Amino acid sequence: MTDWTAVRAEDFAVPADRPLGELVSELSELLRSADPTERDSTAYSTLATWIGRGVLSGDQLRELGDEMARRFGDAEIQARTFAPLILDCIVSAGVYEASWVPPFERWYVAETDLRGYDAKLGWLHAVAHGADLLGTLGLYPAVEPVEMLRLGIGRLLTPTEHVLRDMEDDRLSYALACTLTRSELTVEDATDWLVPAFTGITPVGLSVSPVNTNTTRTLRALYVLVDRGVRLPEASDVTPVPHSAEIKAQLVEVLRLVSRSYF
Structure with missing residues (x-):
């Protein structure tokens, strides 16, 4: 497993000892973590930075976006609520698939766990995270x-x-x-x-x-x-x-x- 603390300390430089696809898969799985440090400070921060810097190819972004769209049906609240944040980053980077929108729409109106912050799980923020994606999609041609x-x-x-x-x-x-x-x-x-x-x-x-x-x-x-x-x-x-x-x-x-x- 990658030392993600070291990656953050080095300004999110991409580790050279493993294929990028493996790194992205590991981060994607960490987005489901009940540990807010792993999920928010490590997985989300790293993926958002890499997406913003153009580290991932278009195909990799689409694959990640497909995974995030599936996450809207995940059993874990933190997995569901961090999916729109990553999709927001992907669409903001100019990669969009129409198939991502219906799962998002179904989840956003149906989500019943609307807690902002949980003492154990950290930030969940279904309404706020969904709003971020809604606004980005609302601007997308x-x-x-x-x-x-x-x-x-x-x-x-x-x-x-x-x-x-x-x-x-x-x-x-x-x-x-x-x-x-x-x-x-x-x-x-x-x-x-x-x-x-x-x-x-x-x-x-x-x-x-x-x-x-x-x-x-x-x-x-x-x-x-x-x-x-x-x-x-x-x-x-x-x-x-x-x-x-x-x-x-x-x-x-x-x-x-x-x-x-x-x-």
């Missing part, structure tokens, strides 16, 4: 942006007893804002994805549910990004959101369901 917008609101409106507490709402609002910068979106595209919220949110006075809380916190953050513009990945300045006035008006109508007496 081959992906329909409306599909990602609907996925985001679907995740928020899925019944849960868990209240998000580790900045997941900001991560998802940023992903949605990035997707809303796509120039091909019509006014209807940019606003109609919010329609399910009118029936998915319980009106004020009846209950204060986790769904209400998670959804409204995310949409309030989204309002700010739509209003101010969003700084896309690696961009030096903010990008205006097309149809911002119409999107903000629709967001206000949704938010008034739980804040009717405030504005």
Whole structure:
């Protein structure tokens, strides 16, 4: 087994004593580890660095992406939640397969373990990690942006007893804002994805549910990004959101369901 501590200490230099394919396979398996140091500090950090530096070939990235897509059905929560992070790196590097999207979509709305941090397992962050991939796919030309917008609101409106507490709402609002910068979106595209919220949110006075809380916190953050513009990945300045006035008006109508007496 490779001394991954030494690899990190040497700025993630690729070990020369083993084939790259074997190294990637070992790191891929470590992504399933219940040990957060092995999974996060070693496997994820090394793979993300190598992908960003172009160490892996296109075929190797596709093979790794296929494995990550299968991980969405893994029995271990940490295996499921680190799969989108690696797919995010792969797609950001310019390698994309349409077959990766449906498993991601099915998992993102169906995942029931929404813990951000666990004392033993470390960071899990299903909603946040999924949001990172959602935002990258939302910007990718081959992906329909409306599909990602609907996925985001679907995740928020899925019944849960868990209240998000580790900045997941900001991560998802940023992903949605990035997707809303796509120039091909019509006014209807940019606003109609919010329609399910009118029936998915319980009106004020009846209950204060986790769904209400998670959804409204995310949409309030989204309002700010739509209003101010969003700084896309690696961009030096903010990008205006097309149809911002119409999107903000629709967001206000949704938010008034739980804040009717405030504005």
